Amino acid sequence: MPPLWDLHIPLDPELPKPLYLQLVEGIISRIQGGSLKPGDSLPGTRALAEHLGIHRNTVLAAFRELVAEGWIDTKVGEGTFVSLTPPITQTTRAPVKRAKTWPPAATPPSPFRVQTGLPDGRLIPTDAFARAYRWALRMVNRDSAPQDAFGTLRLRLALLDMLAYSRGLHSEPESLMVTPGGGAAMRLVADALLQPGDMVAVETPGAPASWDVLRRRGITLTGIGVDSEGMDTAALEEACQAKPIRAVFTTPQRQYPTTVPMSRGRREALLALAKKHGFLILEYDHDTEFQFDGVPPLPLASQEGASVIFVGALSKILAPGMRLGLIHGPQDLMLRIATSRESSDLPGDPVLEWAIIDLLESGELLRHLNRTRRVYHARRDHLAKELRKTFGDDLSFSMPSGGMALWLHTSENMDVDGWSSRAEKEGVFFRPAKAFDLAKKSAPAARLAFGAHDEGELSEVVRRLKSSLAAR
Numbered sequence: 001m002p003p004l005w006d007l008h009i010p011l012d013p014e015l016p017k018p019l020y021l022q023l024v025e026g027i028i029s030r031i032q033g034g035s036l037k038p039g040d041s042l043p044g045t046r047a048l049a050e051h052l053g054i055h056r057n058t059v060l061a062a063f064r065e066l067v068a069e070g071w072i073d074t075k076v077g078e079g080t081f082v083s084l085t086p087p088i089t090q091t092t093r094a095p096v097k098r099a100k101t102w103p104p105a106a107t108p109p110s111p112f113r114v115q116t117g118l119p120d121g122r123l124i125p126t127d128a129f130a131r132a133y134r135w136a137l138r139m140v141n142r143d144s145a146p147q148d149a150f151g152t153l154r155l156r157l158a159l160l161d162m163l164a165y166s167r168g169l170h171s172e173p174e175s176l177m178v179t180p181g182g183g184a185a186m187r188l189v190a191d192a193l194l195q196p197g198d199m200v201a202v203e204t205p206g207a208p209a210s211w212d213v214l215r216r217r218g219i220t221l222t223g224i225g226v227d228s229e230g231m232d233t234a235a236l237e238e239a240c241q242a243k244p245i246r247a248v249f250t251t252p253q254r255q256y257p258t259t260v261p262m263s264r265g266r267r268e269a270l271l272a273l274a275k276k277h278g279f280l281i282l283e284y285d286h287d288t289e290f291q292f293d294g295v296p297p298l299p300l301a302s303q304e305g306a307s308v309i310f311v312g313a314l315s316k317i318l319a320p321g322m323r324l325g326l327i328h329g330p331q332d333l334m335l336r337i338a339t340s341r342e343s344s345d346l347p348g349d350p351v352l353e354w355a356i357i358d359l360l361e362s363g364e365l366l367r368h369l370n371r372t373r374r375v376y377h378a379r380r381d382h383l384a385k386e387l388r389k390t391f392g393d394d395l396s397f398s399m400p401s402g403g404m405a406l407w408l409h410t411s412e413n414m415d416v417d418g419w420s421s422r423a424e425k426e427g428v429f430f431r432p433a434k435a436f437d438l439a440k441k442s443a444p445a446a447r448l449a450f451g452a453h454d455e456g457e458l459s460e461v462v463r464r465l466k467s468s469l470a471a472r
Contacts, residue, residue: 006291007042007048007051007166008168008295008296008298009023009027009030009052010026010295010296010298011023012264019054020058020062020065023052023054023058023062024062027066027072028069031071031082031086033168033170033304034170035163035168035169035170036165037082038082038083038084038085038086039081039082039084040082041080042072042080042081044079045063051295063080070085070086111429112453112457112460112461112464113429114428114430114449114452114461115429115430115431115447116452117287117316117405117447117449118316118451119315119317119318119319119372119404119451119452120375120451120453121319121320121321121452123371123375124318124319125364125368128359128364128368129355129359132362133351136350136351136352136353136355136357139354140350140351140354143350149177149341150174150176150178150334151177151178151179151348152178152353152354154357155356156173156176156178157173159178159326160176162360163328167301167302169299169301169328171328174334175330176326176327176328176334177326177327177328177334177338177341178324178325178326179324179325179326180323180324180325180346180347180348180349180352181315181324181325182284182312182325183209183210184323185312185325185326185327186210186213186214186282187213187346188344188346189282189327189337190214190219191340191344192333192336192337192339192340193280193309193333193337194217194219195219196219197220198219198246198247199221199222199246200219200221200222200245200246200249201221201239201248202214202224203223203224203226203231203249204224204437204438205257205433205437205443205445206223206226206251206256206436207251207256207284208435208436210249210284211438214249221438222239222245223438223439224236226255226260227260229262229265229266230261230262230263231252231255231266231270233270236270236273237273240277240279245277245279246279247279248270248274248279248282249282249284250281250282250300251283251284251286252267252270252297252299252300253287254286254400254401254402254403256284256286257405257407257431257447259398259400259403259405260398260407261296261401262297267297267300271300271303271306274308279307280307280308280309281306281307281309282308282309284311285299285310286312286316287403287404289316289317289369289373290316290372290373290376290403291373291401291402292380292401293399293402294401296401301328308329309327309328309333310327311326311327312325312326312328313326314356316404316451317365317368317369323349324349324352324356376404376450376451379453379454379455379458380404380406382455383458383462384397384399386462387406387408387462390463390466394410394411394414395409395410396408396409397409404449404450404451405447405450405451406447406448406450407446407447408447408448409444409445411444412444416434416442416443416446419446419465419469420432422468422469423468425468426465426467426468427464428464428465430448430465431446431447432445432446448461
């Protein structure tokens with residue numbers, strides 16, 4: 001059975017340690033931590049080399065070392081597996097079913113809403129999803145157990161496998177909660193772990209929807225700037241010295257909205273500050289599944305002993321309206337969240353949860369992810385090409401390693417807010433930098449999402465943007 005998820009092992013060619021030894025240590029760390037279990041299949045050397053962006057001989061050298069030390073076994077004609085008797089013993093995963101692939105539907109959207117970063121619902125394999133929902137309805141009717149505040153156990157176990165393999169998060173079912181979307185996850189975290197009057201540091205530019213969740217609960221926000229390395233941890237240190245910070249909300253994998261990943265140094269500094277000042281890290285991971293170039297760093301929550309609440313969502317893998325979020329964290333904090341949820345009016349969606357169980361266990365969700373990842377990769381490249389061809393030096397941007405949007409920089413004298421208003425009249429809706437600034441200050445930048453539109457539609461988006469810019 002091939003691996004179900006991309007194996008992310010961050011490697012740094014600038015370190016003095018050879019890459020093959022970094023890979024050896026990374027895989028051993030996964031096995032020791034329990035996110036790779038005895039019997040788990042590893043990618044082939046060619047596939048892993050391509051995914052990690054290294055030479056195949058580097059992977060071969062690492063695998064030879066791991067075989068010699070007894071961590072992995074190779075079977076001719078079958079593949080490479082975590083040893084059934086490695087230096088540390090864990091349990092194995094249950095096999096998964098395989099499902100048939102179905103073609104996507106195709107109904108063009110209108111108008112062009114390129115401000116959201118939502119997925120393209122036309123790519124959903126509707127027949128496979130309909131089958132999953134039919135099965136889910138039968139399972140819900142058959143399941144007489146009361147609804148669990150953590151979510152359906154079978155779904156949590158499947159998600160834990162995903163998080164262990166692709167994120168390096170090893171934990172027990174009591175460390176994971178399923179929620180009806182990422183927004184619901186944020187509300188549950190805020191209700192259980194924060195109080196009115198608490199100070200929370202947030203990135204700016206940042207995520208207004210999450211800010212609104214916190215503000216509605218009487219929480220005070222303080223903005224921390226973002227640069228090419230992510231959140232400015234030196235500025236955060238100054239903020240901590242000036243006033244007590246209860247929590248820090250951050251999007252380190254790919255900063256929202258600028259798409260910049262947090263550097264290694266900033267990550268280490270943030271974790272050190274959390275330990276020093278005793279604040280909680282709220283880590284929101286909104287689109288790591290859509291990684292096109294290189295290997296994303298592991299989440300802050302994968303660091304042993306870190307006080308991190310990890311919030312994620314599967315909504316971008318699925319479709320608008322199919323809202324499934326998750327919360328992962330230390331068990332004592334998760335128990336507080338579950339207790340708070342039991343007294344709130346925020347039930348889960350058992351039918352959707354059982355449908356996702358079927359899609360995960362059959363492998364259909366992973367196949368859908370792999371198909372759409374290629375589609376969104378092509379759309380990113382197409383939009384970048386069209387923007388460069390049409391606007392030249394008037395716009396600049398750094399190509400994001402993944403995700404569903406570009407962060408554009410304009411010339412200082414361009415009125416981005418006015419451009420956005422004129423573009424709306426042309427049927428193109430995008431957000432200027434002002435929409436993401438905590439103080440609502442204008443800046444020569446904007447976010448342009450590409451996920452919901454195909455290449456032909458994106459070309460029309462760029463044409464209308466040029467037309468609305470010329471209408472000044």
